[in-house]
Amino acid sequence: MQKSSIEAIVEQALQDGYLTPAMEAEVGRICDSAFELSVEEYMALDRLMGSLLTGEVVAVPRKQFINVMEELVLAESVARVAEIESATNTVLDLGDIAAYALNRLPPLYATTEEGAAYQRKRALAELQTLITQQVKEAIDRSLDRPKFFPERAGIEPKPQEGVLSQLNNLLQAYAPEFEDKSHP
Structure with a gap:
């Protein structure tokens, strides 16, 4: 069986020691679009969460600009x-x-x-x-400009209610100061 994208991302994060914002976004996209995650995908997410909590993997913060x-x-x-x-x-x-x-x-x-x-x-x-x-x-x-396509829909922010959002909330609840204290 071929590895899912989530598993590949988790393996890359474990190998690099970092979870980049792009990797985080891709995991979120997969979780939000999947009807149901496989056992392997849940296990990979669990492994990622454990690695984030222990510091084996560091979440690279989004740069504020x-x-x-x-x-x-x-x-x-x-x-x-x-x-x-x-x-x-x-x-x-x-x-x-x-x-x-x-x-x-x-x-x-x-x-x-x-x-x-x-x-x-x-x-x-x-x-x-x-x-x-x-x-x-x-x-x-x-x-x-003529009034073409009056049915156009504007871009609206997507709600962050997926598995990744829940994972982020859980990590923030259990380790709110983790990045600040371990990486000056």
Whole structure:
């Protein structure tokens, strides 16, 4: 019998000593989409949980970061859309406008408040004209676009109620400070 993806991921984590966010997401995807997990898959998840609790495998935390460009584009988009909507009876899709502009602007990622402040200052000094231009172009395109596919569904966050979420909650309950104390 060929190993399941969960078993392969667990073996890789045990071999490497790390469970990456991508590996965690793939296990979650498999668990959420499976009608029923096999005994082998449950055993692999149990082995992973035990390894995480003992420190044999370390869960690599997701890096906390922001794209400062998103907040700058959103602020510009909100201001321009509000002007148009208050002066006309036109309703614009703020998400479409921001996404269009963001796809044409450089990302400005930061992992600290100081880094974010630097990126904001840099963007306002060097990129504000480009931000304004891209938001204007996004609005112009949105106003000129025919109303195709009115049944479009927006992207909504998926609930985290799968097996992996339960595993994460269990690990947090039994070892809430584990990563902080064992890895300075």
